[in-house]
Amino acid sequence: MAGGDLRSLAAVATAVTACMGYVRFATRRLCPGLPRLAAFLPVLAVLPFLPLAFRALHPRSISGFFLVWVAEFKLLLLASDQGPLHPSLPIPSFVAVATFPVTLRDPNRNPKSAPRSGLGLVASAVMAALLAVIVSLYRYKERMNEYVLLTLYSLHMYLMLELVLAAAAAAARALLGVDLEPQFDRPYLSASLRDFWGRRWNLSVSALLRQCVHHPVRARLGGGPLGAAAGMLAAFVVSGLMHEVMFSYVTLRPPTGEATAFFALHGACAVAEGWWAAHRGWPRPPRVVATPLTLAFVLATGFCLFFPPITRPGADKQVVAECEAMVAFVRDAAGWAVGSARSVLSGRS
Template identity: 75%
Template sequence: MAGGDLRSLALVSTVVTAAMCYVRFAAQRLRPGLPRLAAFLPVLAVLPFLPLAFHAIHPRAISGFFLAWLAESKLLLLAAGQGPLHPSLPLPAFVAVASGPVRLRADKAVQTSSGLGLVSSAVMAALLAVIVYLYRYKEQMNQYLLLTLYSFHVYLALELVLASMAAAARAVLGLDLEPQFDRPYLSSSLRDFWGRRWNLSVPAILRPCVYRPVRAWLGSAPAGVLATFLVSGLVHELMFFYITLRPPTGEATAFFALHGACAVAEAWWARYDRWWRPPPLLATPLVLAFVMVTAFWLFFPPITRPGADKVVIAECEAAIAFLRDAGAWAAGFVRPA
C-alpha cells in the first residue's frame, strides 16, 4: 500500500475501534429492539463509507467486505438481541468479532481445524505467486484460461486473507475460532458449496439475517433460500462498487439469483430417493464447472469490463516484488560476514 493508504488504515482502524466501543457501551445499557437500533444508527450509517478512504483496490475491497457486509449484519443482529455479538464479550474480543471475519466456535468440544496450517498457507501463497507470474502472459492466453486463473486467484486470496485475519485474532486474543473455508473444491452440490464450504462467514450471517426470518414469515424454506441468494447478490453489487467505483450492473445479482434457483431445484430433486443423481466422483466436477462457467458469464465481467482486474494484478505484482526485496534484504542482513 502507498503511504496514503497506510494513513487511511490507521484512521479507519481508529474509527472502527471507537465505533465498536460505543456499540458495546450502548448494547450494555439498552434492551434489544428499537432502542438499540436507534443507538446503532450512526455507526450503521458511517461503516459503508469507511472503505472509500483507501485508494488501492485490495484494502478497499477487503474493508468493504468486513465493514459494509459483516459488521453491518452483526450490528443489526445485535440490535435484535441475536447473532455472534454480545455486550458481555471482553472489549478486544467484541471489536474483533464485530469488525472482522472472526466467528467464535459455538461448541468447543467439536474438533475441527481452526484455520490453515503453516504448510498449507505456504503452498497456497506459492500457488498465488505462480498465478500472478502467469499473468505476464495474459495477452497470449485464451480468455477462458485467464478467467480460470482468476477463479483460483479469488479462492486462494480469500483463503489466505481470511485465515490470516482469524489466526491473528486467535494469537492476539486467544479466541477459539471456526475455519473460514472447508475445502470447497470437494463440494458435492451447490448447497454444499455455498452453505457448508465456501466463505463460511457469509452463510453464518445470512442464515439469521435473511433465511430464518423469511422462512418463518412465509413458511417456506425455498423462499428463504431464494431471498438469501438475492440479498447476497445485492451485497456483492456493493462489493463490486468498492472494487471498480462504478455503478452496479445487476450481473452479480443475476449470478446469485441463478444459483439460488438452482439450489432450490437441487433440493427438490434430492427429495426423491429413486431419482437419478450423479455419483460423488462426477458430482464434484459438475458443481465446480457450473460455478466457474456461470462466473465467467455473470460474475467476472463487471470487474474485467472496466479493467479493475488489471489494477488488481498490478497491485499483486507490486506486493510480491516488495516481499521479494524485503526477503533479500533480510537474508543479506542476517548472513554472516
C-alpha cells in the same frame, strides 16, 4: 500499500474502534429492538464511507467486505439480541468479532465432526506460493485464451480469500483466545451447489446470511419446504446484492445487476437440487461426477456473470498491478534478508 493508505488504515482502525466502543456502550444500556437499532443508526451510516479512505483497490475492497457486509449484518443481529456479539466481551474482542468474518466454534460441538480450523503454516505457505505463481503468469495475459485467464482469476480469488480470511481469523483468535470455525472447508471437493455455498465456501458469511435472511424468511412463511426454499433463495439474492456493493468498492462504479443475477441463478438451482434430493428414489450422480460438474457450473456462470463487472472497467488490471508490486516487494525483502544473513555469517567466520 502507499504511505497515504497506511495513514488511512490508522484513521479507519481508530474510527472503527470508536464506533464499536459506542455500540458496546449503547448495547449495555438499551433493550433489544427499536431502541438499540435507533442507537446503532449513526454507526450503520458511517461504516460504508470508511473504505473509501483507501486509494489502493485491495484495502478498499477488503475493508468494504469487513465493515459494510460483516459488521453491518452483525450489528443488525445485535440490535435484536442475536448473533455472536455480546457487550460482556472486552473492547478488543468486541471489535474483532464485530468487524472480522469469524465465527466462534460451538463448545458443545463434537470435535470429530467439526471441520479443520483455519490454515496451518504449511498450507498457508503453499497457497501463498501458488498465488505468487499465478501472479507471475499474468505477464503473459495478453497471449492467453480468455477462459484460461478467467480460470486463473478464479484461482487467484479463492487463494486470496483463503489467505486474507485466515489472517483475519488468526488475528481474532489471538485477541479472543478461543477456537474459531474455519472460513473455508475445501470448496474444490463440493458435490453440489448446496454443498459449495452452504458448507464449504466462506462459511462465516453463510452463517450470517442464515441468521439475517434465511431463518426470518423461513419463519415468516411458517417453515416447511416452501419456507425453506424461499429462505434459501432470499439468502442468495441478498448475497448477490451485497456483492454488487462490494464490486462498487472495487470499481468505484454503480452496480450492474450481474452479480445479483449470478447468485439468483445459483439460488434457484440450489432450490432445485433440494427438491430433487427430497425424492429418495430419484437418481443422483456419483461424487466423482458431481464434483467436476458442480465446479464447472460455478466457473461457467462466473465467467458470464461474476467477472464481467470487474473486467469490463479494467479493475482486474489494477488487481494484477497491485499483486505484482506486492510479490516484488516480498521477493526484494526476502533477498535483502538472505543477503544480510549471509553477511553476518561471513563476518563471524
